Each structure stands twice: as C-alpha cells, then as structure tokens.
Amino acid sequence: MTDNEIEGKQTRIIETKDMGQQTEENEKDLFDSDDEKYIKYLSYYEPINGFPKTIEYPNQKDFEIKQEINKENLNKTNNKNINYTLEYHSTIDFGNIIIYDLSIEGNLLLVVGGEYLKIYNIEEKFKLISSNIIKSENLYCISTQSSENSLIASIGGKNCIIRIIDILENKEINQLIGNKNEIYSIKFSCKDKNILLSGSKDVTIRLWNIISGKQICIFGGPQSHIAEILSMDWHLTGNYIVSSGIDNSIKIWDLSIPKIKEKIEASFKNENFKTLIKTRPIFSCNSIHDNYIDCVKFNGNFIISKSVTGVIREWLPIFNPEGDSFYIINTYCYEINDKIWYVKFLFDEEKKFLVVGNDLGKIYLFKTGNDVCDKDNVLPNTKFDLKQDLVVRTIGFSHHYNYFVFGANNGDIIISTLKETN
Secondary structure, eight states: OOHHHHHHOOOOOOOOTTTOOOOHHHHHHHHTOOOHHHHHHHHSOOOOSOOOSSOOOTTOOOOOOOSOOOGGGTTOOSOSOOOEEEEEEEEEEOOSSOOOEEEEETTEEEEEETTEEEEEETTTTSEEEEEEEOTTOOEEEEEEEEETTEEEEEEEETTSEEEEEETTTTEEEEEEEOOOSOEEEEEEOSSOTTEEEEEETTSOEEEEETTTOOEEEEEOSTTSOSSOEEEEEEOTTSSEEEEEETTSOEEEEEOOSHHHHHHHHHTTSSSOOOOEEEOOOSEEESOSOSSOEEEEEEETTEEEEEETTSEEEEEEEEOOTTOOEEEEEEEEEOOOSSOOOOOOEEEOTTSSEEEEEOTTSEEEEEEOOOOOOOGGGOOOSEEEEOOTTOOEEEEEEETTTTEEEEEETTSEEEEEEEEEOO
8 A cells, every 4th residue: 555556546437327317306216225236336346447636526516615714823833842752662563464453442452454353451561362363364444342241343354344253252243244345444333332334445335233234324326435435434423424535535424314214223123124325425525635535533523634645634524515615724744755545543532632653653643723724834743753664554542551552564563651741
C-alpha cells in the first residue's frame, strides 16, 4: 500500500445506463429488492483501468466550500504546550508480519496481521496469552465490544469472511459471508452490540447481525463509493455512519429510517429475510481531500478525516440539496515520505488529543481544539521518533494504564507511557 500502488491503482466508474436515472420512487423499488442480479452487480464490481483524477457523481455538481474561513483566525495554531510526553516502555515482537490493526479492551490488547490474531495481557507486562491462526488469511481489521461477562471480536481481511470470536471462551461463534472482495474496515455499533458494519474492496458497506448471521442492508450503487472503502465510523446516536475510501470521497448514511429499523428487528427472528439495498447517501463530497481517505471518524456532529497526503481535517458537513459542502474547523499536518495508505489515526475518547504515525518512524501528538487553522501554520505539538523508516499503521490507547500502543509494518508492537508534564 505505497505511492507506487496509488499511482498504479486504476478504477472505472460504475455503468449506470442499465439502471436508469435514480429517483426517490424507483429507489424504493430497489430498496426492498432481493434481486440477485442487482446484488451481484454491487458485489462483484472490480476496480479496473480508467480511474479518473477528478471523480464526478451522477446528479451532483462539483463541490465548493461555501463558507469562507475567518481570515483573523488564520494565525491561530495548535502548537501550544500540550503538557504531555511519551516515554518508551517496551517492544513486543509480533513476528516479521505487517501489523494492520489492534484493539484494547480492559486489560487485553488484541492485534491482527497476516494469519494471526494475538492477545496480550497488559497487566502481566503484555504477556502473550493467546495466538490464533487463520490459515491462508491476511487479516486487516478488528473491532471489539465488551460487556461485564463477555468480550467479542470481529476480524476480517483478504478472504472476504468476517469471523466472530468469543475471546473469553476462545472460540469462533459465527462467520459472516457476503462480501465478494477483501474487507478493509469493520465496526461494531455503539448502540447495539449485535450489529456490525463492514467496508470492502467490493465497493459496498454491509450491515450485519452477528447472532443470526443475516445481512441486513447493502449500501452501494452509482451514488455510493466507486472504489475501495477503507474506513467507517458510527455516530454516537447509532443512527448515522460515515465512510471514506480510495475514491477520495466521504459519504454519510442515514440508518434511522423506518425500513432499516424494521429490518434490524426482523434480523433477530427466524423468518424469510430479504436484504435491503440503500443506494443513496444523505451527504457526499469529494473535495475535502485530494487523495485517498484512509481513516474517518465522528467527533460529535463533526467529522475528522485523514488523507494519504499527511493532512487530517476536522470539519462540519453542510447538507444542501443543491450540493453538499463543508466548513473546516481544524487542519493538522505532519511529515510523510511516501503516500502510504491504510494508516490510521487515533482520536482520544476524552477528546484531549489526536495521534497519528507516519512512514518515517515518527509519532505526532496534536492538541485538539476549535480554532480555525490554516494548514500551513499548523505544526505538531509533540513529535516522537521511534525508528527510522518504520511505518506506524495503527494506534491504540489504554486510558486505565496510560499506555499508547503502536503497530508497525515490521511486526513491532511498541509500547509507550503517556505522562503529563508541568
């Protein structure tokens, strides 16, 4: 996932002439469709030659920022004293395998890469307590959810299968099969522990019931993403999701509509079930970044998104029937050597800081704030050097133990302690 791959990656725009012009009326017909031909049309779509530099969508105008940034605020930057420092603690050898994702739940650290899901006990000096091998797999993503007596992990990757694993019982409890290409992002609902999202190279987002294994809804079509989906997140209400991908676009989807709510309820029952198809997001914009967007998260009603160009933006979506737009609140910039994609940032739960790594073995710790900033004026508050030419792909933070955990492309899991300074 390097710059060479980015420049060589070419994708076609989905043909829409057979489906005709989409309107509110004929979308209703598609919405309850279990038409296998249409589902395959969404699922088997493969990226091929012809990826345009500027992507345009049917029935949508070129997007422009309609709100002018207050010029008086351009000199306000985020390079104030953050009052925190990172101190090196230890390194865990995961093996000579790229670490793509990790998750921290309580005293457990769960890490995926290659064929492995490994679990470490933070309280016991990161002792390895379990190593699970999924043969012939390359795992890219993990999402976890816990309750008082359970810890469930979902993992996905190259083989298109989402595996649901009971970590405490150390057993696989279900497999979700439906994606037709590599899975790059999975995310449990923040409101219902049995509901899961997946985003894939097959250009679809899918909503799942992990108990019944039913595929509740497919989000895809001509007005959806037209290239690989790399990242997704849930709004705190559980009613909206945001997605981003290789087509350098960001979409917001509404899950609060009655038909989706009804289908979620029906997915728990033993009855004939039709997968919904949702073709139209409620927000779509491709001018926030000018390259692949490989990480996106909600911050309340704001959105924080990261591009492979070393730019992270916090912005407010502005919904407009004549063309969606946005208002930039903050811009965070950091150094990169190459445009490597699938590098994630961490936004701390207490909203104190934003952390991202690069392909030069550096960690950038930004203080979050609401000042409007010009990207040329924003410098990292604190920068920590780990190892030259190390690609830091994923980050976790344990609030209870004050540990940062960094996953790298050489198989190193680097542990640092967060300390407050005067």
